[in-house]
Amino acid sequence: MSPKVVLAYSGGLDTSVAIAWLSERGWDVVAVAVDVGQPGDLNSAVARAESLGAVEARLVQARHEFVEDYVLPALKMNALYQGRYPLVSALSRPLISKVLVDVANDVDAAAVAHGCTGKGNDQVRFEVSLGALAPDLDVLAPVRDWGMNRAETIAFAAARSLPIETTKSSPYSIDENAWGRSIECGVLEDPWVAPPDDVFALTAAPQDAPEPRDVVVSFDGGVPVAVDGETLAPANAIDAVGKLAGSYGIGRIDMVEDRLVGIKSREVYECPAGIALIAAHQDLEGITLDRDLAKEKRRLSSLWSEVVYDGLWFSPLRDAIDAFAATSQARVTGDVKLRLSAGGCLPVGRRSPYSLYSETLATYDDGDTFAHEDAAGFTRLWGLPAKTWARGS
DSSP, X not given: OOOEEEEEOOSSHHHHHHHHHHHHTTOEEEEEEEESSOOSOHHHHHHHHHHTTOSEEEEEEOHHHHIIIIIHHHHHTTOOBTTTBOOHHHHHHHHHHHHHHHHHHHHTOSEEEOOOOSSSSHHHHHHHHHHHHOTTSEEEOHHXXXXXXXXXXXXXXXXXXXXXXXXXXXXXXXXXXXXXXXXESGGGGSTTSOOOGGGOSSSOOGGGOOSOEEEEXXXXXXXXXXXXXXEOOHHHHHHHHHHHHHHTTTTEEEEEEEOTTSOEEEEEEEOHHHHHHHHHHHHHHHHHSOHHHHHHHHHHHHHHHHHHHTTOSSXXXXXXXXXXXXXXXXXXXXXXXXXXXXXXXXXXEEEOTTOOOOHHHHOSSTTOOOOHHHHXXXXXXXXXXXXXXXXXO
């Protein structure tokens, strides 16, 4: 009996070819597709896996778990790697790793496998996560090991008449989930070339945006719970905001990113829901968080983003920062009014039952209750170190 390997299977070029490649090397491949909110007919992709050589194929429904346990923690931390990328793929990899381990235990597999290259971050995310969850389970990386470039991989599939959709004229590598979409390869590898229109699917061209409009997003404890007054489950709120923001071309990101493996990479993302909701959430924190708490949270937001980007989801540091987040979000409840326009998303109003904003303290008109007479002494004491330094220099 051949040993079993559980493969993280997306139905795309690399994981489709990986089934045949592993089978030719004596493995019984159990292909596992994980639904984390990506579009398309995953059932068809799973059905196709057996025609590619898999001995078994499974579809695991994990969209709810992905949103609740991975996306919402990222939103609560306003997670943006290098200040721009809302961690689309980085969030799904630990969950997919968890599913792989569960299936491997169920089918008594000798190994698990992923479809990542040697240049990418995802190999690290998968292998570190798998090592944390099942340290004694072998991990295979066929795409990293087979030594074929993308054109050769397409030729490998064509020579075996494998049913795949990727062609030489459409060579993009795409990963998508409920939080956004990443696009790589092809002409995008030249950082001077503007992304062609055909790479985008979640966002309209900004020049085709409708007239500007306002949308009100409501949060409860840092979680989006309503859009324009309609109560929604968080996953549905994300979908609703994403469709609205996407229609205005909001959420397109084109950046040169510092990968974990030490290279710079041109990355194109579409994250309409992520960009709009993070903007709203940050704005609501502006009136609900104490100054020092907000300052520390901004510092930890950058750290949390790097920890997750670097594949350390299953780490004590991420757990500890999440505990901080849980405390910080207790009063992040209220509404934010976002103004959507061509390519832009601007908070223009906010309110909260826990607001720390006091109009009588902030106003310069009648009704001002600020103790102006206290400011002179405060200013003298605050500036005392600077004055002392100047006298001693």
